[in-house]
Amino acid sequence: MALVALVLTAFSLAAPAAYAALAPDNSAATQVLTWTAGDGYMGYTSAPTTAVAGPATIVFENSAATGNTTGMPHTLTFDTSNPDYNTDVSLNIQASPSDSSAGRHTAEVTLTPGVYHYYCAMPGHMMSGELTVTAAPGDDTTAPDTSASVSGTKDASGDYVDSATVTLSASDSGSGVDTIEYALDGAAYATYTDAVRVSGAGRHTLAYRATDKAGNTSAVKSVSFTVVAAPPEDTTPPETSATVSGTKDASGDYVSGATVTVTASDTGSGVAGIEYALDGGAYRDYTAPVLVSDVGRHTLAYRATDKAGNTSAVKSVSFTVVAAPPEDTTPPETSATVSGTKDASGDYVSGATVTVTASDTGSGVAGIEYALDGGAYRDYTAPVLVSDVGRHTLAYRATDKAGNTSAAQTVSFTVVAAPPQDTTPPEVSASVSGTKDASGNYVGGATVTVTASDSGSGVAATEYSLDGGPYLPYSAPVAVDRAGSHTFLYRATDKAGNTSAAKSLTLTVVDSKPPTNCPETDDRSTVFAGTLDTGIPNRVTTNGCTINELIEDHRAWASHGAFVSHVEKLVADLRNQGVVDQREAGDIKKAAGRCDVGKVHSAHTER
Structure with missing residues (x-):
């Protein structure tokens, strides 16, 4: 046989790298x-x-x-x-x-x-x-090395009796051997795939050459020999073989039955007959393939005899027959889903993708088909993208391996063109209402009303921020009733994701009657825990009290732990109300834990 160098086909793998010498240029490997x-x-x-x-x-x-x-x-x-x-x-x-x-x-x-x-x-x-x-093919300029050997039974003169077998080989240390060719007795060159048997009596010359994958062809060599007729005596028994065929299950067993085909050949006197024995029974003449349908494990022994009386050694083949599963008469179950971006009317913008699934508990699904808008059925191999604008109906069905086809089902949907891209943010404005004094300040409180409009994709959300606090969703006019100067920021975002630049307004609320239900009075501009300044704005909360007034760090506390627990609960409520954000809530809790409120000192207790 020719020594043919095989080239490994490259394919992609994703796995972590191990230690090794890298290619000089760190380029991806080609194999x-x-x-x-x-x-x-x-x-x-x-x-x-x-x-x-x-x-x-x-x-x-x-x-x-x-x-x-x-x-x-x-x-x-x-x-x-x-x-x-x-x-x-x-x-x-x-x-x-x-x-x-x-x-x-x-x-x-x-x-x-x-x-x-x-x-x-x-x-x-x-x-x-x-x-x-x-070596890679492009670097190879050297032709392959070739050799030939002749084998067979020789007589006393060194001639080959009945036939001679010529085996060719070639090797190439560069790109590898591509083909070997031979020509017998001056005939045309033929491709060498297996040892050449020459049986005609007489003198023979077999020429040979090889070509590598870079296209280099070796010089022609030849081997000569003589074949003489074989003597009439045949002492060699026939060659025998057997194959088993039939429908196999997943375990490799044969469903319902197996057919055993026995073959025999004899290059001497010829095959006289073939015999077989099933599961230890008596030998019978083999005249046709043997069908074995009984469920269970089976062994079929076989042998052949040639016309000279030589009988081959017994060979055997074993296999298992299992009963066929119950007949499947139920078609597959099918379903379909439509996905894509919908507009307000439920129509699909730019395109819709239809995914069809099928299952079969019997013989299993053999295939799925679909037909779009009354067209011919096609094999379904992947989700179907429908991008043409208009109303569409996709019919689908499935067939199992037993040949049962489900009734066709349909799914209908509408595809609409995508609207022009919206890149313009909404228009936003705000107005303040309330009772003003002679200085233009709002007595007792003011109400801020925000409006937004968007002629493109439409307004998705409006937000506001009061006195540096986090932005909160705007759903109704905002009442500002805490005395003092206030800054109100507002903005809006449309459905295309465009957010307007923040706008602001300032107003001052005056009230000679401040809230009386706050635990204590504390108008410091930032939030304190004892003597520790958090730097967070001392905002007015939903009940009209400032954060500092609700912290009550001037109150006498039974213990430092009681004060810290009070602050933790308070900031959790303020976080839920949107008065502080997550970072600010964390900073206030940290300050409460580090301060001295509620701790007993040698000289005094901090209040």
Whole structure:
């Protein structure tokens, strides 16, 4: 047989990199070489034997998926100490199912022509092999080396009796052998795929040549020999073989029945007859393939006799027949869903995607079909995108492996064109109402009303912020009844995501009768916990009291823990009311924990 170098086809893998020498330019490898290991320690479960010089991704997997059920670690180590092999790749990957990569590792390397020796460095593991690397086709200018050998039965004169078999071989250390050709006795060249048997009596010459994958063809060589007629005596029994055919289940057993076909050949006197015996019974003449339909395990023995009386050794083939499952007469269940961006009317903007699913508890789903808007049915292989504007109806059905087809079902929907893109934020304005005094201040309180409009996608939300507080959703006019100067910010966002620039207004509220239901009076501009200033604005809360007044840090507390618990509950309520944001709530709680309110000191108690 020709020694043909195989090129591994590159494919993509995503796995963490292991330690190895990187390709000089760190470019992605053009080929992937995969080793796997399992429970065994006498050899890798799988390993490549050939590769092409250049960048390569080395994949080493020792996981449950590759047969490792014991958690045994293995390594993939390239030998760099033996001068009989390539030593330019330093690679030592240890993998086990329990490591951080679940036993799967990769490394990027650059291979050079020659042979690499690899092995498992774990003690007691007899796992090793060789990887032959050939040069890339574009770098090869040397033709293959070729040789031929003739085999057969010779007589005393050295001639081949009855026939001679010529075996050709070729090797190429560059791009690898592509084809071998031969020409017998001056005939046209033919492609060599297997040893050539020459049976005609007489003198013969077989010419041969080989071409590598870079297109280099070797010089023609030839081998000559003589074939003489075989003597009449036949002492060789026939060659026999058997094949089993039928429908298999998932376990490889034959459903309802199996057919055994026996063949025999004899190059001497010819086959006289074939016999078989089923499950230890008497031998019978074989005249046609044998159908075995009884459920159970079976063994069929067979033999053949040639016309010279030579009988072959008995061979056998074993198999299992199982009963057929109940007949499936129920069609698959089907359903469909439509997805996409809907407008206010429920129509799909720009396009809709229809996903069809089918299930069958009997023989299983064989295929799904769909028809759009009354067209011909097509095979469904992926969700169907419908982008034409208008009303659409998609019909669908499924067929199971027993040939049952479901009744067609339909789903209808409308696709509309996308509206022009909206890039303009809403228009927003605000007005203040209330009773003013001679200075223009609002007596007792003021009400701020915000309006927003958007001629594009429409207003999605309006927000406001009072006195530096967080923005809150605006749903109704805002009452500002705390005495003092106030700054009110407002903005709006449309459904396309455009947010208007924040606008602001200022107003002053005066009231000779401040709230009387606050625990204490504290108009400091920022929030304090004892003597610790948080820097957070001392805002008016929903009940008209400031944050400082509700903290009550001037009150006598039984303990520091009681004060801290009070503040934690208070800021949780203020957070829910939107008076403070998450960061501000956290800063106030931290200040309460660090302050001295409620602690007993040697000289006094802080109030």
